[in-house]
Amino acid sequence: xxxxxxxxxxxxxxxxxxDHFDLIHVPNRPSEREFGxxxxxxxxxxxxxxxxxxxxHLMLMNNIPSDVYCSNACYSFPNLPMREKDWKxxxxxxxxxxKDLKLDCRKDHTCNKCQSCGExxxxxxxxxxxxxxxxxxxxxxxxxxxxxxxxxxxxxxxxLADDFNIERKNIQVYFSGNxxxxxxxxDSQYQKLGSRERSELADYxxxxxxxxxxxxxxxxxxxxSSFSDLNEEGWRGRLSKHIxxxxxxxSKIISQILTNGYSSFQNQLDEAKNEIGVVIDPNVxxxxxxxxxxxxxxxxxxxxxxxxxxxxxEFNPFTDACFIDDSTTEVLANCPLVFNLKxxxxxxxxxxxxxIPKFAAVYMICKGxxxxx
Amino acid sequence: xxxxxxxxxxxxxxxxxxxQYLKDKGFTLEQFGTDPDLKLIVDKAYHRIEAxxxxxxxxxxxxxxxxxxxxxxxxxxxxxxxVLLKLSGMQTLIRRFSLAESxxxxxxxxxxxxxxxxxxxxxxxxxILEDLFSIQVKKQNNYFVISVSDYLEHSISxxxxxxxLVNRRVDAGLVFLTSHxxxxxxxxxxxxxxxxxxxxxxxxxxxxxxxxxxxxLESLAKKFPTIVVSSTEYPPCIKHAIEVLEKGxxxxxxxxxxxxxYLLSKGQSVEQIAPLFKNAPDYNEKVTLYQLNHLAxxxxxxxxxxxxSCEKLKSQDLCFIIPECDGIxxxxxxxxxxxxxx
Numbered sequence: 001x002x003x004x005x006x007x008x009x010x011x012x013x014x015x016x017x018x019d020h021f022d023l024i025h026v027p028n029r030p031s032e033r034e035f036g037x038x039x040x041x042x043x044x045x046x047x048x049x050x051x052x053x054x055x056x057h058l059m060l061m062n063n064i065p066s067d068v069y070c071s072n073a074c075y076s077f078p079n080l081p082m083r084e085k086d087w088k089x090x091x092x093x094x095x096x097x098x099k100d101l102k103l104d105c106r107k108d109h110t111c112n113k114c115q116s117c118g119e120x121x122x123x124x125x126x127x128x129x130x131x132x133x134x135x136x137x138x139x140x141x142x143x144x145x146x147x148x149x150x151x152x153x154x155x156x157x158x159x160l161a162d163d164f165n166i167e168r169k170n171i172q173v174y175f176s177g178n179x180x181x182x183x184x185x186x187d188s189q190y191q192k193l194g195s196r197e198r199s200e201l202a203d204y205x206x207x208x209x210x211x212x213x214x215x216x217x218x219x220x221x222x223x224x225s226s227f228s229d230l231n232e233e234g235w236r237g238r239l240s241k242h243i244x245x246x247x248x249x250x251s252k253i254i255s256q257i258l259t260n261g262y263s264s265f266q267n268q269l270d271e272a273k274n275e276i277g278v279v280i281d282p283n284v285x286x287x288x289x290x291x292x293x294x295x296x297x298x299x300x301x302x303x304x305x306x307x308x309x310x311x312x313x314e315f316n317p318f319t320d321a322c323f324i325d326d327s328t329t330e331v332l333a334n335c336p337l338v339f340n341l342k343x344x345x346x347x348x349x350x351x352x353x354x355x356i357p358k359f360a361a362v363y364m365i366c367k368g369x370x371x372x373x
Numbered sequence: 374x375x376x377x378x379x380x381x382x383x384x385x386x387x388x389x390x391x392x393q394y395l396k397d398k399g400f401t402l403e404q405f406g407t408d409p410d411l412k413l414i415v416d417k418a419y420h421r422i423e424a425x426x427x428x429x430x431x432x433x434x435x436x437x438x439x440x441x442x443x444x445x446x447x448x449x450x451x452x453x454x455x456v457l458l459k460l461s462g463m464q465t466l467i468r469r470f471s472l473a474e475s476x477x478x479x480x481x482x483x484x485x486x487x488x489x490x491x492x493x494x495x496x497x498x499x500x501i502l503e504d505l506f507s508i509q510v511k512k513q514n515n516y517f518v519i520s521v522s523d524y525l526e527h528s529i530s531x532x533x534x535x536x537x538l539v540n541r542r543v544d545a546g547l548v549f550l551t552s553h554x555x556x557x558x559x560x561x562x563x564x565x566x567x568x569x570x571x572x573x574x575x576x577x578x579x580x581x582x583x584x585x586x587x588x589x590l591e592s593l594a595k596k597f598p599t600i601v602v603s604s605t606e607y608p609p610c611i612k613h614a615i616e617v618l619e620k621g622x623x624x625x626x627x628x629x630x631x632x633x634x635y636l637l638s639k640g641q642s643v644e645q646i647a648p649l650f651k652n653a654p655d656y657n658e659k660v661t662l663y664q665l666n667h668l669a670x671x672x673x674x675x676x677x678x679x680x681x682s683c684e685k686l687k688s689q690d691l692c693f694i695i696p697e698c699d700g701i702x703x704x705x706x707x708x709x710x711x712x713x714x715x
Contacts, residue, residue, distance in 0.1 A: 165546025197525035214540040
């Protein structure tokens with residue numbers, strides 16, 4: 001990273017942390033958590049113990065981290081090496097990332113940056129300048145992606161409450177600070193579950209691994225009377241609503257399913273997963289030793305805050321998570337994409353020297369699509 | 374310890390405190406070892422092991438009319454079978470015996486659980502599940518319900534797809550099961566419980582009457598060798614990962630982790646493995662060597678990482694299952710075929 005960029009980012013991040021101690025807190029049971037941080041110019045420092053807000057704020061001021069993390073797990077000795085920590089339990093966490101939603105709009109807000117020469121291009125498999133195939137995808141946050149991600153959150157929290165009996169008050173949604181959301185579940189019957197069990201929970205929510213028998217299609221003794229119905233609870237009911245859509249069509253569709261056969265129904269179930277399953281990253285949920293971005297901290301991929309969303313429907317990341325100040329600064333921008341922040345539209349910029357508010361400058365520098373002039 | 378009645382003891386003899394039981398009945402182990410009149414029970418114990426070794430479930434001939442005389446014999450034959458097994462030291466027989474005894478107990482548990490009208494019996498089965506396996510079972514209409522977390526902890530080692538949570542009836546944090554399924558959930562643990570009880574039992578003193586059956590057990594054990602046949606073929610997941618790298622495409626971190634740990638476990642060195650990653654779009658020799666050394670446990674915390682399970686790989690979209698995988702649960706088992714009873 002260029003020296004000027006580093007200076008601008010560190011200054012902006014420091015100012016945010018200094019001005020917003022009120023937004024950054026240690027989680028519950030802080031002395032049992034593992035903390036970690038990264039600086040802009042160095043690797044990860046983890047296995048830290050931080051016992052309260054005061055220590056956290058001191059760490060932020062002393063280090064001006066680019067990213068701050070905290071474990072979802074509680075340990076007896078959070079600052080010892082992993083195998084000596086003595087794992088006790090962990091909050092259940094789900095990651096909903098716009099990148100995994102595979103939306104059509106994705107191509108409109110994604111560009112490639114060549115890792116060899118730094119050239120930025122759109123829709124090209126190789127670097128147009130040096131032909132290198134080592135391209136890094138860069139994307140900006142998009143409203144459509146956020147809206148669809150919100151629908152997934154609704155689906156997820158509904159399932160958590162109905163099927164897993166998790167109280168709404170124990171579910172907390174956070175904007176990740178970049179292109180997705182983290183859903184935390186506190187104090188549930190699932191706190192002590194290990195990694196493989198959490199992977200099963202993830203498969204359940206994603207509707208992965210369902211078999212025809214579960215919905216009444218027995219491979220060897222097909223019997224139409226055992227098929228699931230629309231008013232049943234859990235996946236039997238949800239799948240019925242999805243494939244039969246109404247009570248009147250049920251009988252006809254069952255006949256069709258029986259005619260098409262077992263493996264065809266299995267394919268139908270596999271496809272249904274994309275429609276009725278929740279799109280989460282299962283690797284995040286099953287990791288019980290991970291450190292997660294700390295709520296209230298800045299995300300160095302965007303300069304936006306990992307922000308608590310109390311009202312998810314009305315949450316607007318482009319205004320509600322943008323906390324870098326409005327003073328102007330000059331940058332050399334090479335950003336072929338358009339983005340919105342604090343109700344202002346920015347871009348596209350073709351290797352232009354521009355004067356813009358710091359929050360937009362920081363956003364582009366974090367994305368690698370601008371440098372400090 | 375659960376308090377048991379006579380017939381319950383016959384059904385679940387592994388719950389008994391063997392020393393205390395013999396004492397209560399006015400016997401000592403030495404008597405069984407020397408008294409010719411008790412030889413019948415020693416024979417019974419031998420047959421109980423023999424049936425287990427052959428994969429059969431020992432049938433209790435509990436006759437309602439002669440219950441008082443029969444029931445203690447049922448318990449004695451179990452306790453003596455343990456004595457004989459300990460004296461023989463044949464692990465393969467202990468394993469088979471534990472499994473068969475757990476299958477036997479499973480049948481009783483299931484029956485007890487489903488007879489919910491006889492309140493008392495249901496209580497015992499439910500108490501066994503709770504005390505031994507920490508599963509809280511409740512009755513709801515025609516189902517037995519347990520919490521999702523309890524269900525997961527006990528079903529996680531099952532590989533049949535019907536046991537996946539998504540294929541279960543789940544509502545309000547509870548899983549709905551039949552009595553058969555509830556008991557099936559603890560089969561393995563019941564086997565391990567019985568096995569550990571036998572492992573932890575003291576080796577008794579050899580008596581004359583035990584010598585002959587113990588000798589027969591030793592030759593019985595020889596009938597069940599385990600032969601492992603290995604092939605050098607890579608499993609499909611590993612083949613796929615190598616192909617991806619050869620094509621110069623990106624293999625995700627999880628795929629690299631799998632490949633590295635797999636090959637290390639197969640005895641390849643870090644230097645042998647590193648060149649495989651040469652074509653990766655972000656290849657950096659130093660980083661690759663560092664990461665492989667980390668996996669091998671030769672740097673960092675010293676933890677030696679092992680190859681992820683098939684289940685984990687499935688969730689990471691790295692599994693490309695073929696019929697030859699044949700129910701393995703870790704890629705490292707691929708091509709190794711256990712031939713039992715060969």
